[in-house]
Amino acid sequence: MLKIRKIVCTAFMTVMFVSLTLATTNGVSHAEGGTITGAVTAPQPKHKKDCVVYIENVPGNWPPTAGVQINQKGLVFIPHVLPIVVNTTVEFLNHDNVLHNVFTPDKIADKFNLGTWPPGEIKTYTFKQTGVAILLCKVHSEMEGYTVVLQNPFFSLTDENGNYSIKDVPAGTYTLKVWNKKYGGKPQQIEVKSGQALQLNFELKK
Numbered sequence: 171m172l173k174i175r176k177i178v179c180t181a182f183m184t185v186m187f188v189s190l191t192l193a194t195t196n197g198v199s200h201a202e203g204g205t206i207t208g209a210v211t212a213p214q215p216k217h218k219k220d221c222v223v224y225i226e227n228v229p230g231n232w233p234p235t236a237g238v239q240i241n242q243k244g245l246v247f248i249p250h251v252l253p254i255v256v257n258t259t260v261e262f263l264n265h266d267n268v269l270h271n272v273f274t275p276d277k278i279a280d281k282f283n284l285g286t287w288p289p290g291e292i293k294t295y296t297f298k299q300t301g302v303a304i305l306l307c308k309v310h311s312e313m314e315g316y317t318v319v320l321q322n323p324f325f326s327l328t329d330e331n332g333n334y335s336i337k338d339v340p341a342g343t344y345t346l347k348v349w350n351k352k353y354g355g356k357p358q359q360i361e362v363k364s365g366q367a368l369q370l371n372f373e374l375k376k
């Protein structure tokens with residue numbers, strides 16, 4: 171009797187162990203893509219910040235970016251550069267005690283003009299095409315911001331040191347690009363493998 175109990179117990183433990191191992195392996199292969207990190211250098215150090223490093227095309231239908239706002243505060247657009255997935259609706263807010271306007275001369279955003287509005291009101295616009303739209307204010311000619319509309323969510327905005335990091339990238343062969351408001355950088359062909367980390371730097375030039 172004791173022997174049977176021992177066999178049953180061993181069999182149960184074996185099944186549990188195999189199931190656990192399979193679950194873990196499965197979890198890793200599904201959830202973990204590759205990571206891409208690196209830094210951007212520029213002719214002027216201030217331009218290392220606010221670059222968008224992104225994968226040009228990742229097959230699939232990617233949902234729009236959720237809960238995105240651009241504020242007008244202290245007579246500047248915050249954030250200065252906003253990367254989003256195509257079909258994202260952006261809310262435009264006025265946090266100043268003056269009237270602000272938002273318009274763009276760029277075709278990818280239908281050359282929209284949201285009008286002029288006081289603080290407290292919110293205007294929205296849905297970006298339906300990929301590309302870059304400059305944001306301007308008719309009331310304050312010095313104001314300027316950028317919306318970078320991308321095909322997929324595998325992008326990163328560089329910090330003041332030019333660093334970027336893109337996580338959970340599905341395995342595949344891609345073109346990695348960089349966007350900057352003033353300079354250009356050479357696209358790079360990359361191969362992303364599950365669980366692997368790639369390091370790629372960009373040098374911006376005129």
Ligand SMILES: [Cu+2]
Pocket residue numbers: 242245269270271307308309310313
């Ligand atoms: Cu303004």
